[in-house]
Amino acid sequence: MQESEKLRIDKYLWAIRAFKTRSIATEACKAGRVKLNGQNLKPSHVVKVGEVYTVQKGSDKKVVEVVALLERRVDAKTAVNFYKDLTPVEETPAYKSMFHSPTLSRDRGTGRPTKRDRREIDELQEGWFDQD
Numbered sequence: 001m002q003e004s005e006k007l008r009i010d011k012y013l014w015a016i017r018a019f020k021t022r023s024i025a026t027e028a029c030k031a032g033r034v035k036l037n038g039q040n041l042k043p044s045h046v047v048k049v050g051e052v053y054t055v056q057k058g059s060d061k062k063v064v065e066v067v068a069l070l071e072r073r074v075d076a077k078t079a080v081n082f083y084k085d086l087t088p089v090e091e092t093p094a095y096k097s098m099f100h101s102p103t104l105s106r107d108r109g110t111g112r113p114t115k116r117d118r119r120e121i122d123e124l125q126e127g128w129f130d131q132d
Helices: 009-015 022-030 078-080 093-100 115-129
Strands: 034-036 052-057 060-066 084-085
Touching: 009 022, 009 052, 022 034, 022 052, 078 084
Parallel strands: none
Antiparallel strands: 034 052, 052 060, 060 084
16 A cells, blocks of 8 residues: 555544544544444544545434545535445434424414523433433
């Protein structure tokens, strides 16, 4: 492998827009939220085409296969060409929100929720999303 073909994992994850900044990508690697075959990676890990990484951001988990190397950050439409998303459908946020979120409804004519009502609604929603 030539020197120009070496690319760090934190820089790659930033370039494909998995993280907003490179420093956040570096912190995620240090915190053990980026894995290769179940093993934590250092931010200096060299990315290779064909490797499959598991990236966790909050409660969302994403499985990404490297299709091509990308050194510079590009727009989202172009970045999609450099990785393949292998995340199972059950792990996607849209799937989780569709099946696991509560259906809240208010009686017609009760008006806007009060501050107390709003806090109760927020507590209820947090309880549902934390049950993963």
